[in-house]
Amino acid sequence: MKKAQTKQAAIQYTIVPKDLAGHIFEVTLNVAAPAPEGQVLALPAWIPGSYMIREFSRNIVQIRAEANGKSVALAKLDKHTWQAAPAYSALTVHYEVYAWDLSVRAAHLDQNHGFFNGTSVYLRVLGQEETPHQVDIVRPAGEAAKAWRVATALTELGAKRYGFGTYIAPNYDELIDHPVEMGDFELASFKAHGIVHDIVISGRVPNLDMARLQADLKAICETQIAFFEPQAKRAPMERYLFLTMAVGDGYGGLEHRASTALICARADLPSTAAPKSSEPGEGYLKFLGLCSHEYFHTWNVKRIKPAVFAPYDLRAEAYTPLLWLFEGFTSYYDDLMLVRSGIIGEETYLKLVAKTAGSVLRGIGRTKQSVADSSFDAWGKYYRQDENAPNAITSYYTKGSLIALAFDLTIRAKTGGKKSLDDVMLALWHGFGRDFYPANLRGVTEAEVEALFDEVSGLKLKPMFERYVRGTEDLPLAKLYAPFGVKVTDERKSAKPSFDVGIGREGMDCKLTQVHEGGAAHLAGLSAGDVLVAIDGLRVTGNPSNFDGLLARYRVGESVSVHAFRRDELVTFNVKLQGDRVPAISLALARTDKKSKGLARPSA
Numbered sequence: 224m225k226k227a228q229t230k231q232a233a234i235q236y237t238i239v240p241k242d243l244a245g246h247i248f249e250v251t252l253n254v255a256a257p258a259p260e261g262q263v264l265a266l267p268a269w270i271p272g273s274y275m276i277r278e279f280s281r282n283i284v285q286i287r288a289e290a291n292g293k294s295v296a297l298a299k300l301d302k303h304t305w306q307a308a309p310a311y312s313a314l315t316v317h318y319e320v321y322a323w324d325l326s327v328r329a330a331h332l333d334q335n336h337g338f339f340n341g342t343s344v345y346l347r348v349l350g351q352e353e354t355p356h357q358v359d360i361v362r363p364a365g366e367a368a369k370a371w372r373v374a375t376a377l378t379e380l381g382a383k384r385y386g387f388g389t390y391i392a393p394n395y396d397e398l399i400d401h402p403v404e405m406g407d408f409e410l411a412s413f414k415a416h417g418i419v420h421d422i423v424i425s426g427r428v429p430n431l432d433m434a435r436l437q438a439d440l441k442a443i444c445e446t447q448i449a450f451f452e453p454q455a456k457r458a459p460m461e462r463y464l465f466l467t468m469a470v471g472d473g474y475g476g477l478e479h480r481a482s483t484a485l486i487c488a489r490a491d492l493p494s495t496a497a498p499k500s501s502e503p504g505e506g507y508l509k510f511l512g513l514c515s516h517e518y519f520h521t522w523n524v525k526r527i528k529p530a531v532f533a534p535y536d537l538r539a540e541a542y543t544p545l546l547w548l549f550e551g552f553t554s555y556y557d558d559l560m561l562v563r564s565g566i567i568g569e570e571t572y573l574k575l576v577a578k579t580a581g582s583v584l585r586g587i588g589r590t591k592q593s594v595a596d597s598s599f600d601a602w603g604k605y606y607r608q609d610e611n612a613p614n615a616i617t618s619y620y621t622k623g624s625l626i627a628l629a630f631d632l633t634i635r636a637k638t639g640g641k642k643s644l645d646d647v648m649l650a651l652w653h654g655f656g657r658d659f660y661p662a663n664l665r666g667v668t669e670a671e672v673e674a675l676f677d678e679v680s681g682l683k684l685k686p687m688f689e690r691y692v693r694g695t696e697d698l699p700l701a702k703l704y705a706p707f708g709v710k711v712t713d714e715r716k717s718a719k720p721s722f723d724v725g726i727g728r729e730g731m732d733c734k735l736t737q738v739h740e741g742g743a744a745h746l747a748g749l750s751a752g753d754v755l756v757a758i759d760g761l762r763v764t765g766n767p768s769n770f771d772g773l774l775a776r777y778r779v780g781e782s783v784s785v786h787a788f789r790r791d792e793l794v795t796f797n798v799k800l801q802g803d804r805v806p807a808i809s810l811a812l813a814r815t816d817k818k819s820k821g822l823a824r825p826s827a
Contacts, residue, residue, distance in 0.1 A: 231255075232354070232355040232356060232357035232391060233254070233255045233256060233351060233355065234252070234253075234254060234255075234348050234351060234354055234355070234356045234357065234395075235255075235356075235357045235358070235359070236250060236251065236252050236253075236344075236356070236357070236359070237250070237251040237359045237361060238250050238339075238344060238358060238359070238360050238361065239251075239361040239363070240337045240361070240362075240363035240368075240405070241319070241363075243332060243333055243334045243337075243363060243368075244333070246321055246322045246323040246331070246332045246333060247284065247319050247320070247321060247322070247332070248320045248322050248330065248332060248337070248339065248344055249317070249318075249319050250317075250318050250319070250320060250344055250345075250346075251315060251316070251317050252264075252315070252316040252317075252318075252345075252348075253313060253314070253315050253316075254313065254315075254316070254348055254351070255313050256313075256351075257290075257307065257309075257310050257313070257314040258349075258350055259309060259311075260309060261306050261307050261308055261309045261310075262306070262307045262310070262348065262349075263300070263305070263306045263349040263350070264304070264305045264306075264316065264346040264347065264348060264349065265303055265304040265305070265346065265347045265349060265538065266279050266280040266283065266303045266342070266343075266345075266346055266347065267279060267303070267342040267347070267399070267537035268280075268302075268303055268537060268538055268539065269342070269537060269540075270328055270329075270340055270342040270343075270399075270477070270537075271400070271532070271535055271537075272477045272478050272479075272520070272524070273328050273477060273606070274541075274546070274602055274605070274606055275601075275606035275607065276539075276540065276602065277328065277329070278302060278303065279303070279342055280302055280303035281302075282320050282321040282322070282324075282329070282330070282343065283318050283319070283320055283321075284318075284319040284320070285318065285319050286305065286316065286318035286319075287316070287317050287318075288307050288314060288315065288317070289314075289315050290310035290311075290312050290313065290314050290315065295307050295308050295310050295314065296308040297316075303538075305346075316346065318346070320339075320343060320344050322337070322338075322339060322343070325468070325470070325486070326475065326486065327340075327402075327475050327476060327477040327484040327485065328340065328477060329342075329343045330343040330344060334367065335406060335407075335425075335426075336405060336406030336408070336425045336426075336468075337363070337404070337405040337406060338402065338403065338404050338405070338425075338466075338468065338484070339402065339403055340399065340484070341398050341399030341400070341401065341402070342399050342537065345358075345395070345398055345399055347395055347537075348395075352394060352395040352396065353394045353395075354394070355391055355392065355393055355394070356391070356392045356393075356394065356395055356398040357380060357389060357390070357391045358389070358390050358391075358392075358398070359381075359388065359390075360373055360375075360382070360388065360403065360405070361387060362387040370407040371387075371405050371406050371407055372385045372386065372405065372406070372407070372408065372410075373385060373387055373403060373405045374403070374404040374405070374408065374410070374421070374423040374466055375401050375402065375403040375404070375464070375482070376401045376460075376462060376463070376479070376480075376481035376482040377390035377391070377392060377398075377401040377403070378390060378391050378392065385410070387405075393661075396534060396535070397480070400479050400480050400481075400525075401479060401480075401481065401482060402466060402477075402479060402482060402484045404423055404425060404466045404468075404484075406425050408423050408424055408425045409422075409423070409424040409425075409428070409431060409433065410422070410423055410424075411433045411436070411437050412437075413437045413438075413440065413441045415441055415445045415448060415458070415463075416444075416445055416448045416456040416457070416458060418448070418458040418460070418461070418462065418463060419462050419463070420440065420441070420444055420462075420463045420464075420465070421462070421463070421464045421465070422436060422437065422440065422464075422465045422467070423465065423466050423467060424467050424469055424492070425466075425467065425468050425469065426469035426470055426489060427469070427489070428469045428489045428492050429494075429496075430495045430496045431492055431493070431494065431495070432492075432493035432494055432495045432497075436492070436493055439503070439511055439564075439566055440465065440511075440514060442564040442566060443511065443515050443518065443560055443561065443564045443566065444463070444518060445564070446560050446563050446564040447515075447518055447519055447522075450560070450563075450645070450648075451522050451648075451649065451652050458521075459480075459521060459522065459526060459656075459657070459660075460480065460481040460521065461481070462481060463481055463482060463518075463521070464481070464482035464483075465482070465485060465514060466482055466483065466484045466485065467485040467486070467487060468484075468485065468487075469486075469487055469488070469489040469492060470486060470487070470488065470489065471488065471489065472488050473486040473487060473488055474486065474487060474488065474491075474509070474513065475513075476513050476514075476516065476517040477517070478517045478520030478521070478524065478525055480521065480525045480526070480660070481521075483514070483517035483518065483520075485513060485514065485517065487510050487513065488506065490506055491507055491509055491510040492507065492510060493507050502567050502571060503566065503567070508561075508566075508567065508571075511561060511566060512557050512558055512561065513557075515556075515557040515558070515561055516553055516557035519553045519556050519557055519560065520549075522652055522656055523549055523552060523553050523556075523648070523651075523656075524549040524550075524553070526652075526655075526656035526657070526659040526660065527549075527651045527655045527656035527659070527666075527667065528549075528655070528656075528666040528667070529543040529545045529546075529549065529666050529667065529668075530543075530665070530666035530667060530668045531543045531666065532666055533659075533664050533665055533666035534664065540602045542599050542602070543598060543599065544595040544596070544598045544669060545595075545598055545667075545669060546594075546597070546598035546601055546619045546623070547594035547595065547619040547622070547623035547626060547692060548623070550619055550620050550623060551594065551621075551622065551623010551624050551626060551627055552623065552624070552627040552648070554579075554621065554623060554624035554627075555624040555625075555627035555628055555631070555644075556627070558575045558576070559572070569812065570811075570812065573709065573810035573811065573812070574810070576628065576810055577808045577810045579621050579624055579625060580625060580698075580700060580810075581805070581806070581808050582621050583617070583618070583621045583622045583625055583697075584697070584806055584808070585613060585739075585805050586612070586613030586614065586616075586617065587613065587614050587739065587740045587741065588612065588613055588614055588615045588616045588617050589617040589622060589695060589697070591615060591616075591617075591695065592604075592615070592616050592617045592695065593617070593692065593693050593694055593695050594617060594623050594626060594691075594692055595692050595693050597616055597617050597618065597619045597622075598619045600616070601619070604616050605618070605619070610736060610738075610751035610752070611737075611751070612737075613725075613737055613739055614739065614740040617695075622698075625698045625700075626691050626692060626698065627644060628698070628703070629687065629691060629698050629703055630644050630647070630676070630684070630687065631644035631645075632703040632704065632706075632707065633682075633684070633687065633703065634646075634647075634680045634682065635707075636703075636706045637680075637682055638680065638681065638682070642680050642681065646679050646680070647675060647676055647679045647680065650675055650678075650679045651667065651672075651675065654667075654675070655667045655671075673685065673688055676688075700808070700810075704810070708812055708813050709810055709811070709812060709813060710810070710811050710812075710813040711808065711809070712808075712809045712811070713806040713808065713809070714807045714808075714809045715803040715805070715807040716803065718778070718779060719779075719802060719803055720774050720775075720777050720778065720779050720781070720800035720802065721743060721774070721800065721801055721802065721803055721804075722742065722743050722749075722774070722798065722800070723738075723739045723741075723742025723743050723744060723745070723801060723804060724736075724737060724738050724739065724742065724744045724749070725738075725739075725751075726755075726767060726770060728765035728766075728767075729754065729765065730765065731764055731765050732754045732755070732763075732764070732765050733754065733755045733763045733764060733765050733766075733769070733770055734752070734753070734754050734755075734765075735749060735750070735751050735752065735753045735754075735755065735787075736751060737751055738750055738751050741804070742801060742804065743799060743800055743801040744798060746799070747785070747796045747797060747798040747799070748796050749787065749796055749798070750789065752789070753787040753788065753789050753794075754787055754788040754789075755770070755785065755786075755787050756786040756787055756788060756793070757785070757786045758773045758774070758783050758784070758785055759784050760784070761773055774800070777800055778800070779800055779801060779802040780799065781799075781800055782797055782798065782799045782800070783797075783798050783800065784796075784797060784798075785797075
């Protein structure tokens with residue numbers, strides 16, 4: 224990538240990691256030509272890809288403005304908007320941002336590294352969003368920071384690649400779509416179909432097997448690029464970054480147009496000290512699945528978008544019933560791409576699908592809320608889950624993934640393998656995503672999605688939309704998989720007694736985190752938050768094996784006396800033990816050659 228030509232932008236930011244121990248970024252914003260009636264400035268209320276109002280403005284510690292060296296009054300219009308008094312020359316705004324959110328969504332700063340998303344630090348200059356935006360990222364003071372570098376997909380202006388200095392974006396929307404990591408991080412690169420992909424690992428990771436990570440991510444990225452552009456094998460970006468924060472325990476990712484921000488447990492990253500194996504272990508597989516998911520979003524949601532996201536309104540909720548398509552289908556393809564890239568075999572893949580199916584069937588909420596409603600209600604329900612979530616909602620990620628599987632298998636079966644869900648995704652890409660930046664800027668509507676499925680497949684798929692997308696029916700996995708040599712079985716052990724609860728540890732105590740509707744605990748009157756003390760006079764501890772061991776002494780149908788604390792009151796319940804109510808799904812290749820009929824491969 225060539226550096227942009229040096230030219231002063233109308234909107235300029237300077238970001239200084241001012242107080243590492245106090246977690247403060249100091250930001251200076253210069254507006255060359257403020258609005259004559261008084262410039263309005265606003266910080267986004269949410270970040271694309273994470274559908275919850277997060278009120279990033281709450282982290283602005285202090286803010287002031289000046290022009291020509293004189294103070295300019297700032298009036299606060301609402302929780303994230305300010306208006307400056309009229310200034311007849313360049314307006315300069317100084318503000319400090321508290322950065323202590325170790326997640327992929329906001330900003331974090333300490334003595335070891337700094338990270339920020341633009342939605343947390345860049346005030347939007349209303350009316351000038353389409354002008355070039357320039358940002359100067361300044362190295363923090365101190366000896367330790369001399370080894371720090373900067374990782375971002377922003378275009379370099381005065382800065383060198385991975386250096387502190389000046390970067391530029393053509394508009395505000397792109398500016399906030401390039402997160403920034405700074406620190407003394409591990410760095411490696413590979414090319415996927417000619418496009419440079421960089422891996423940045425922050426945090427201590429002894430014996431990191433970067434070579435394996437490079438090889439596996441290269442295989443995944445090349446598979447996905449070829450999926451969307453089978454002839455040209457052209458990626459929609461000039462460079463891509465995997466920005467990864469390794470911690471003791473963590474998991475999450477957030478997609479951007481030319482990068483992703485990831486957080487993972489360091490134990491999930493490959494180690495040179497571990498025995499070599501052909502397939503990744505459970506933790507590493509989980510991380511590769513996360514990388515595959517966020518990379519697939521490069522096409523599906525960063526460029527193919529719901530109509531309401533084109534453009535984003537970051538001041539308030541942007542409701543769409545289509546997250547089952549953008550998150551659920553991405554969740555389907557993230558594992559499928561691991562098979563197609565050769566990272567895992569079909570048997571491992573089927574275990575992942577079975578795990579997803581079990582997750583969906585766990586909660587009775589799936590019978591009450593459709594994935595279309597789950598998508599629309601993400602702002603108030605999915606992203607604000609409480610102890611009753613399994614009883615009230617369904618996940619547009621997991622059930623959306625199974626719906627993608629159902630569409631794929633149905634189309635393949637009814638067209639004799641001539642068509643598949645791949646063809647629908649490619650039609651979405653060519654119709655709505657390929658030319659999104661900068662020319663198209665149009666998202667897809669619900670009606671267009673449904674029409675496209677019929678047009679591409681040549682089938683009438685409205686009944687599936689009614690039953691599984693807008694309805695709450697369970698997916699008939701056994702029937703769907705039958706033509707492909709995959710057997711679906713229920714391996715639950717009906718004789719195993721159960722309270723049908725989720726449990727957590729609180730000190731040395733066992734606390735109920737969830738009580739599933741219709742289960743033994745619910746029918747007995749127990750509630751989430753109750754702390755179990757004893758079962759039939761025997762102590763219950765916070766060790767899960769203790770709880771399971773006590774229940775193992777009984778048979779399904781027997782009753783036990785349970786003592787528990789609800790708040791500070793000791794209460795007694797009589798619990799009639801049930802067997803497992805949720806199917807334990809298992810998928811296995813039934814054909815003698817142990818290969819499914821092309822199910823993990825693209826259609827002909």
